[in-house]
Amino acid sequence: MKVSFPYMGTTIVYKKLLELLGHEVIMPPKPSQRTINLGVKYSPEFACFPLKVIMGSYIEALEAGAEVLVTSGGHGPCRAGFYEQVHRRILEEKGHTVDFIVFNSMFRDFKQFYSNIKKLKDKNSWLKVIKSLWLVYLMINKLDILEKEVQRIRAYEVKRGETTKVWESIQKDFDTVRNKVQVMAAYDKGRKRLADIKTYEVKEDRKLRIGIVGEIYVVMEASINMKMEELLGNMGAEVERSQYLSQWVAYNALPSFINKTHEVDIIKAGEPFIPINIGGHAKQTVGHIADYGERGFDGVIHLMPFGCLPELVSQSIIPKISQQYDIPVLTLSIDEQTGTANNLTRVEAFIDLIRGKRMKKIS
């Protein structure tokens, strides 16, 4: 099967999993202006931005010869659960024939989940599947550890852009691994390379730390959020994201009674503000801001797609949390408008303000 998937974050891990199972993977190209244009052209005007970008990605993947698209589903209340239905209809309308394999929660409909797994499993033995899953999970974990390091170092690099370059080549190294030993080797090599990057010495009380929260797609996919992490890093701020793939996997794969991941605490922190799950990542967003506030971060950037339903609720509540935890929050809503100057100015002003606040504290 020629398989493809939506482009989000460190895509090599999905690619690796499918490759290990013996599928031919058509890598969707990194979202570019063309991707966005294609997506916008065929998607409903008021659909949220991730739907449009993914639409564009699918079209590009199909052009490259993909036959099957693997994606996640959902049952609301956020729109993301219905993406695949709309995508399917639009692609049909456009004259493409394509199969979707949609993963809904296995706790809700295990039969369908199982049949999907079986489709992907193909002729592999279950042992092979479990081994592959385990290897990919290890890879995700190691990559996330390295990425967190990248987000820290980037703020202090001497040669601008070096960290990003190293990070890209680390991902390339990981792309070639086939077994556990190679994963560990790639990981050790990556650690060493990151440690070799020359950095400025910055006093502990001068360090700025910014959290990025919001809707998972715009937080994770750098090519559509103006490379927010790089941008903040270049301005001299350490960055932490609310979403990492390893956390997401751990949180979603475990049934609730043995789920002891950090995400559970985060959701608890969001409870006073939004007592029930209202879909998407609204509760996590709120919880993460509270968490960053408690951990003494200097500011939070809140990213959301234009018109995102759950994030609008969290955006409405943010002024209160920001006040309660004394942490500045900047909300940026992301859409297909590609003029970055205005958001850039806002982020710069935000960083200036935070730095000013920090200086006041020191003196």
Added chain:
Amino acid sequence: MKIGIPRSLLYFYYYPLWKIYFEELGIEVVTTPDTSKEIIDLGVKNSVPELCVPVKAYIGHFIKLLDMGVDYIYAPRFVSILKGQYFCPKFMGLPDMIRHSFDGVEDKMLIPMIHAQNDNIAEYKNFKFMEERFGVSPKANKLALGKAEKVWLEFRNSSLRGHTAQEAADMILNKPENHITATNRNPVKIGVLGYVYNLYDPYISMDLVKKLQSMDVSIKTFEMMEEKDLNKQLKKMSKNLFWTFSDKLLAAGYSFYEDEEIDGVIHVTAFGCGPDSMLGKLLEIDSTNYAKPFMTIRVDEHSGENHLQTRIEAFVDMIKRKKMKTRRGA
């Protein structure tokens, strides 16, 4: 004791129930006047810009109520009125948006969770909060709820007989009827798809329904459809939308497409409405397959109504001309 209910969102679907229920318990019910420029402005000033206009209107009505001297404001949290389905996230988080935006309002708000098996929300557990909060006896509570439910069912039946939710509510609550009867000289029937809180809010929809009726058009809306007919349509889809009212709209849309009596479909949606962005696209794609005229009207907090008048006139004229042509056999 006075309880205030904002004249917005699901007020237009559940007001008969709420009014009778509270009045049976000896509580005075206060509602805000029709949405006005002033109320919308209040809402716009006190909310996040990207919210849709009905939610902004709700916030405006809410603030208005605070000034009207009520003791409590009934602001239920709608979660689900069908198993496995939900409301739009904005509905589910609405009480949170409000209570965290204004200081000191939380004590005044009554925020019961609404969970029900179907759109009849008169289930005991949804109204138990009155016992916990105000010491209403269970017996009196059940009695009031029973009466209220009966009235609400009458209201729904009246809709099923072909009245819009607004006309039905007026009739049930004995208000003078302001229904414009179509003279049926040139019968055009249009299916109007839209949420009750957009369609029947005279400010938001700019009285679209009455505008159509005054053009000799008879209309059909989702609340006039039998539940089982809607479900029949939904069964055909491989996966439903998971918002109940959106599902109803989509099903009504497909029934309108199949219904030979219906000459065209108008979809009224609010700028930035998430569920509608999906269902609107599906209906748009299919309108060509069924060869039915389909028009989207997108409303927001702006109040210029000339464009709307022109567009619906053009739409209706087009349909009339098309019908005339077929009659002549051209």
